[in-house]
Amino acid sequence: MTLFIEQMLNGLQFGVTLFLLAAGLTLIFGIMGVINLAHGSIYMVGAYAGTVVATQTGSFWLGIPAALAAAALVGAAMEFLVIRRLYQRDHLDQVLATFSLILIFNQVITLIFGRQPLFVATPEFLSGSIEVLPGLLYPAYRLAIIVVGLAVALGLYLLINKTRIGMLVRAGSTNRDMVRALGVDVRLLYTVVFGLGALLAGLAGFMAGPILAVQVGMGEQILITTFVVVVVGGVGSIRGAFFASLLLGVIDTALRAYLPGLLRQIMVGPEADALGAGISSMGIYLLMAIVLLIRPKGLFIPKS
Amino acid sequence: MLKVSGLQTAYGRSQVLFDVELTIGEGEVVTLLGRNGMGKTTTVKSIMGLLKPLAGEILFCGQNVRGATPESVARRGVGLVPEGRQVFPTLTVRENLVATAANRLGRSDAWTLERVYELFPRLSERVDQSAATLSGGEQQMLVLGRALMTNPKLLILDEATEGLAPVIRREIWGCIEALKGEGQSILLIDKNLSVLKRLADRHYIVEKGRTVWSGDSAALDRDSELVHGYIGL
Amino acid sequence: MSAVAEKAPEQAAATPSLAVRGLVKSFGGLIASDHIDLTVRPGEIHALIGPNGAGKTTLISQLMGELTPDAGTIEVEGQSIDALSTASRVERGLARTFQITCLLPDYTVRDNVAVAVQVRQGHSFRFWKPVAKDEALRRQAETYLAATGLAERADELVANLSHGEQKQLELAVALATEPRLLLLDEPMAGLGHAESLQMIEMLRGLKNQVSMLLVEHDMDAVFALADRISVLVYGRIIASGTVDEIRDDPDVRTAYLGEGDAGC
Amino acid sequence: MAHSYMRPVLLIALLVALIALPSVAQASGYNAVTSLATRVLIYGIAAASLNFVLGYGGMVSFGHAAFFGIGGYVVGILYQHFALEEPLLGLIPGTNQMLITLPAALLVSGILAAAIGALSLRTGGVQFIMITLALAQMLFFLFVSLKTYGGDDGLIIRRTNELPGLNMRDKHTIYYVCLAVTVAFFALLYRLVHSRFAQILVGLRQSERRMAAIGLSPYRYKLVAFIISGMGCGLAGALMANFLRYASPDMLHWTKSGEFMVMVILGGVGTLFGPFIGAAVFIVLESLLASWTEHWQLGLGLILLLVVLYTQGGVQAVFSRLPGRR
């Protein structure tokens, strides 16, 4: 039973991690409507900048502003130099442009930091485990991620749905000219929002440092998963992205934890393990396919 | 307040405006008439900065705004009700109204949500509905309300009553009349000549991108022969 | 027009072109069609008027099969079309224009019509013969353009048309499907005065060949064209009758026309 | 218009150049150019196939690597059964005859495209992008875990498929075979994109609602287009497996779908030869830059970025904007 609870907790935690990664993307892709394949690269920039500063200064705390600032600056610069010219154009041009940015970012990081993954220490005070339930120890760092993830979710939700900035961004994504003709400097607004999305990606990157490998190309690994989250939840919906993250997290974890066991009841061991792993790798894609076939716009968008 | 002269504008290589003249005084209501495709909307877009004119002069309150960005034109106090109902489809009715609301010129009797709802009660019944699912007429009301919420000095209405039921249309005319009474300057594009004659101070007719006629309502009646030739009345 | 369209009225003299019974459609809490009964007789122009948001467009979308009604039946020339897809309804002779124009922006004016002709001919799974060399198709398309006054604009890209011209093209495309029942959603909106008059003339010319359901807020046009008028308010038909009956109906005056001069 | 008579001249010039390429390459000592050109031809077919749905039909598929990969695997699997002399599923004998494997690849990829298309065409927009991606990724994972066919390590095809009367071990022969297939493919595609069917397809891209309102059922047309396009990619995959003498899950990975898309956009979306040019530019740049510097991705990235920012409509657009051609 404890194991089951632990696994569910793992699922939730993984879900929140996914959301933390997807949060910036929801903003940029879901709401601004820009297909930004280089989102993962900004995540990488955040991870590198934060990690390097944290290692050099020996303080995890100093890493946070470094990661946020670097990611936001790089993001805003990217918007200013490249993305800005592409809003009016086809989505496909955005694909090509941001694809080239991935190549550029990866190479630039390689040139500056080399090819080896970086060393990141878990901050001292978060390195232990906490007993969340009797007999259930849980890594403190992961609990910290949950807290940060929830805070980001709430903040974003409020920003997008309760503030004028959120409305304007959504308005601008469908009719830029009209927003401008009503007196709003959309270009500045978009640079700021893009920077904010980048900042969230940077935060996610830095937070991920202690549990993942900080290396070149780390962004592409998460990119597709985060797109899946956004689409399953319903493009443009923060709430959707949040619940989709949790759902995917739990289902993914449950598949990994229990599917091979279930299959082993009906087949011989090794085949069951391999098949189970195979199916669980397909897990999120399968889930997305099913969701989209039943609700073509995603889970949290009204049907019509 | 607004003075347009010698305006020339093109879409890519095809020139549409050749010589448009237009003047709107403080508190004046002026119409722009002409058949379909003669360049009325193009004129409006050029004024708004949504198109970059090739030549000519656009003075708003004495300042040259030719080539200025749309946002800066809007901030100086031009409010646009565009042709073809350009609501923000993913926003709710209320959000459409408040998203761009502003009172940059510090009006004391500024437009508020309540006043707009009062003007268009139907909108108040649809506050949280997403604008994409409004009926055509409801969208038109929304767009008008949205422009009012920016409290403009000059309001430009490009076919603002298109697709509205006669009652509503009458209400909108009433509203425009009231606005006029408050001293609001308005540029009207519409085909409802009889009302326009009553409401507006002066009229301009564009034909193939050129201002070919201008004058007050009385002159319009006087030149009815000529006018007929231009706009088929 | 074509032979089919000409024969249609006689053939179906007894059966109405369109018969709607008990149509219901709601969006969440909002009832957009509230037990609508409506009949369009062969060859007549039946105007549907009503305040904004009354459910006129919603009704047309249900007739075309773009929206599925919650209840009720629709018959065209005596046959139920409830189970048919939009495409099959067009084959049965229905066509619509869109209030908010819906055209193919990257095609020329001519191609917009030509595509409709091609679909009507039904030879679209042809992968080999170049379509551009199909003179017959071009010529046919051009006849519809001539009919709607767009002949001179045939080579213009639709994206470059003015708003009013697009409305005219809407009609040309609908005509190209050779409909027997035309559903017109505010064809005059956005047209200039001269063009409106032209449009009225044209619709009048089609009368007796094609039955029409005309949704329009331009009362001059409605009174000039309609044989009968139905008034839709809040999803419900509140009155139905001839032009004069409707013009004088007090309910209609308060709900729709407003007091005083109906001309504006 | 200059266009109308310039175009056939340019095409013939291109064809002559392509025919002469191996001999010229050999004479000038750049033999590898022939293999490079072979890859360009093959990717050109794949990109043009993708473009048929993407550019003409407006269906942004992010899963076309699935068809490319399956085409490759059909060749690989048939070869493996041929080499081991045990029939597939105990029924279908393996083969190394190209005249059988290519049609087989077309058939299988067509069936796969029908299945994937039937499911994914129920959605649209971004959802379509993601669902095609998802279905293709599932296939990728399937092949990764198929140990019989090499799993992640892939299938090595020791000998290129045979064609009667030709020495398929010769690089030039393979090149000419690919060239012949490419020419045939583009000739067909040329007719196709000017046909009534394409007229409908392009209409659907612009507005499905309008097309339905004139009496067309969009789904069928889109599905047929999707199948045609999938078969084109399958053909390319089969040729690639023959050329590389290797098939691996790498051919099915989403990054491959991404590459195809990049080629299409780079060359010019919705143009007949744009994707071919895009494939050529992409492949040539990649190998040229890589032979100069290990940081070639930086160069490639910058060049691609400049292309998007400063040419509207890809490389093809640059050509058509050259003076005298308008």
Added chain:
Amino acid sequence: ADEVKIGMITTLSGPAGYLGQDIRDGFKLAMEMNDGKLGGVPVELIVEDDGLKPGNGRQIFERMQSDEGVKLFTGIVFSNVAGATVPDIVDSGSFYISPNAAPSNLAGKGCHENYFVVSWQNDSLHESAGQYATELGYKNAFVLAPNYQAGKDAISGFKRFFKGEIAGEIYTRLDQTDYAAELAQVRAAEPDVVFQFHPGGLGITFLKQYQQAGLADSIPMVLAAPSLDGVILQAIGDSAVGLTVTAHWNSDFDNEANKEFVAAWKEAYDRPLTYYASQGYDAALAYASALKATGGNIDDADAFRESLRKADFTSVRGDFSFGPNQHPVQNWYALKVEKGEDGTPMLKTIGEVLSGHSDAYAAECQM
């Protein structure tokens, strides 16, 4: 003699770029230590990045061979690039020495007389880990590896030599970033030992999370070299202390060749030394031996092959020879992570696990 060209096709971009980089730099080091010569013959090394794409690997080979006349190749890191490229190289009569990837399909029936491997056959890595876990007296083991060919090879290799029971077997994903679900299962199964194969970045992630989950203190781990190379060790830092690894080479090997190599590396590069570098270095030495024996004449392929087969060089690993399928026959050692003198963790050799070990596929190879 004339300058001999050696073509190196390797992976320099992406997350796995450090593998190719180390192979390249190890190889280069061997050349630099001999004034740009191998076996007394001047050598030009041409390096090109395959970007981990099989098609590119093949293209690079074609270009190097036909345009630059290269006949000796090396460098490929990954099995899938090798699969597309190596058959072509050897079929065309050129030579290939693998400094890393050695998939089973090229080791058994698919072996070739011009194909040599100086690293290991994939399975051997894990066989030694299985052997060592047995030697340490563990009774039941929990095994984890990614669900792909190399991962399956790893688990079957381990099981082939592990005499205890398998407490649990999990296949993870190649793109996995979160191992919490698996770690919970490991904890619940309470095995004596964990064996896991997660190379490169995956390994870093796995080990970090293993430590954070508090498992590092309670359940020991036995690994094969790829799961804890010098770079991974540096990236996870102190939390690696206590892990045991089996490998064919370690930087502290006490032989002249190795000492020389390690010293030269430290001199030349400011980054951790990995076994990939040692394999690149050995690949260079192997070519050097044959070049020396033939005096730089690579046109006589038979003679060149004969001298390669002799493996007449002093490997940094100590004893080294080629088996019948031209894969290594070598010793495997147990290593343990300990704090070094300067306080940073380092791998320390603690004993021999297998000696003169060949691979399971050699018998299938017919040349």
